Amino acid sequence: MRALRANTFGPPGDVLELVVTPSLQPGPGQAVVDVEAASLNFADILFCQGKYQVRPEPPFTPGLEVAGTVSAIGEDADSSLLGRRVVAMTVPPHGAFAEQAMVDAALAVTFPDSMPAVAATAMFVSYQTSWVALHARGRLADGETLLVHAGAGGVGSAAIQLGVAAGARVIATAGGADKVARCLALGAEIGIDYRHDDFVTIVNEATDGRGADVIYDPVGGEVFDRSRKCVAWEGRILIIGFASGTIPSAPMNHALVKNYSIIGVHWGGYGQRQPGIIQEAQNALADLHAEGAITPVVDGVVDLEGVVDGLDRLANRATTGRVVLQP
Ligand SMILES: NC(=O)c1ccc[n+]([C@@H]2O[C@H](COP(=O)([O-])OP(=O)(O)OC[C@H]3O[C@@H](n4cnc5c(N)ncnc54)[C@H](OP(=O)(O)O)[C@@H]3O)[C@@H](O)[C@H]2O)c1
Numbered sequence: 306m307r308a309l310r311a312n313t314f315g316p317p318g319d320v321l322e323l324v325v326t327p328s329l330q331p332g333p334g335q336a337v338v339d340v341e342a343a344s345l346n347f348a349d350i351l352f353c354q355g356k357y358q359v360r361p362e363p364p365f366t367p368g369l370e371v372a373g374t375v376s377a378i379g380e381d382a383d384s385s386l387l388g389r390r391v392v393a394m395t396v397p398p399h400g401a402f403a404e405q406a407m408v409d410a411a412l413a414v415t416f417p418d419s420m421p422a423v424a425a426t427a428m429f430v431s432y433q434t435s436w437v438a439l440h441a442r443g444r445l446a447d448g449e450t451l452l453v454h455a456g457a458g459g460v461g462s463a464a465i466q467l468g469v470a471a472g473a474r475v476i477a478t479a480g481g482a483d484k485v486a487r488c489l490a491l492g493a494e495i496g497i498d499y500r501h502d503d504f505v506t507i508v509n510e511a512t513d514g515r516g517a518d519v520i521y522d523p524v525g526g527e528v529f530d531r532s533r534k535c536v537a538w539e540g541r542i543l544i545i546g547f548a549s550g551t552i553p554s555a556p557m558n559h560a561l562v563k564n565y566s567i568i569g570v571h572w573g574g575y576g577q578r579q580p581g582i583i584q585e586a587q588n589a590l591a592d593l594h595a596e597g598a599i600t601p602v603v604d605g606v607v608d609l610e611g612v613v614d615g616l617d618r619l620a621n622r623a624t625t626g627r628v629v630l631q632p
Pocket residue numbers: 430431434455456457458459460461478479480481484523524544545546547548549550570571572573
């Protein structure tokens with residue numbers, strides 16, 4: 306099979322070469338996936354450079370997530386997966402930028418034949434994270450107001466679509482007119498350019514002073530601090546990430562007096578602890594996709610020869626939506 310392979314750490318364009326290697330053989334508990342599609346992530350660039358949280362010994366193939374068909378399973382792996390289409394995170398050193406990738410069979414979730422693999426991988430981490438946040442953690446209900454920060458970003462745009470699909474009234478913030486327009490196109494009722502307008506004032510006015518029932522925060526820092534000023538009684542602030550680079554602290558007396566919850570969301574942690582939720586989310590996402598209620602934004606599809614260029618575009622923030630490999 307063909308694979309992009311790095312023999313040392315460095316920028317993808319310097320270290321990745323296309324090689325022909327023997328087919329993968331699964332170890333205990335593992336499954337080999339024939340790659341149909343694989344999203345490119347910013348983390349893949351860090352992975353190549355040896356700067357990611359997982360640092361494999363070279364040689365290795367990058368590609369953190371994969372969608373495809375299980376073609377071989379190892380000892381102790383669920384044999385019913387053979388021939389099934391799955392989406393999963395990959396196991397180093399056999400990442401997804403290849404014709405075959407390795408996954409942990411217990412952490413692979415199935416998706417239906419009706420769903421294109423490009424959609425399955427484009428929706429995997431961002432839509433899974435947002436579904437688990439809004440439903441398993443946030444208990445978002447029909448008719449509630451959802452405030453999504455960084456609504457044009459990866460997880461934020463998924464949260465807008467999933468909030469609308471759940472019957473919520475969605476307000477989104479983003480930096481700049483183009484990004485606000487994207488939030489509105491994704492279904493937000495109100496889009497706020499936080500560089501020019503104060504989201505606290507607008508959210509409170511739009512909810513007659515009540516505030517947002519659920520606040521989805523992938524930004525942290527001052528955005529979290531300001532969010533506490535427009536969260537509703539019995540509201541839930543979902544802590545998704547800290548894209549601002551600042552991890553905020555919360556005064557607990559404020560949470561007590563205003564009677565709201567601050568809820569951590571760690572999607573990656575569900576794989577080991579409650580993998581059933583990941584399959585439940587995947588089934589819900591496949592249904593919503595089939596109904597046309599959610600559509601992942603795909604910037605472009607590349608082949609193995611185009612991966613380095615795709616990663617360069619990611620690094621330069623020149624993409625809108627996911628770039629996906631089809632080898
Ligand atoms: N909890 C989980 O399980 C989980 C899962 C996946 C991702 N995450 C986290 O969620 C966060 C967002 O991920 P993503 O994939 O949506 O990223 P992304 O597509 O790059 O979007 C992040 C957005 O944050 C906003 N932002 C505000 N301040 C920023 C800054 N100083 N630098 C960069 N962006 C800034 C930007 O939107 P504006 O320009 O509109 O401000 C940007 O588009 C990350 O911190 C990620 O680690 C968490």
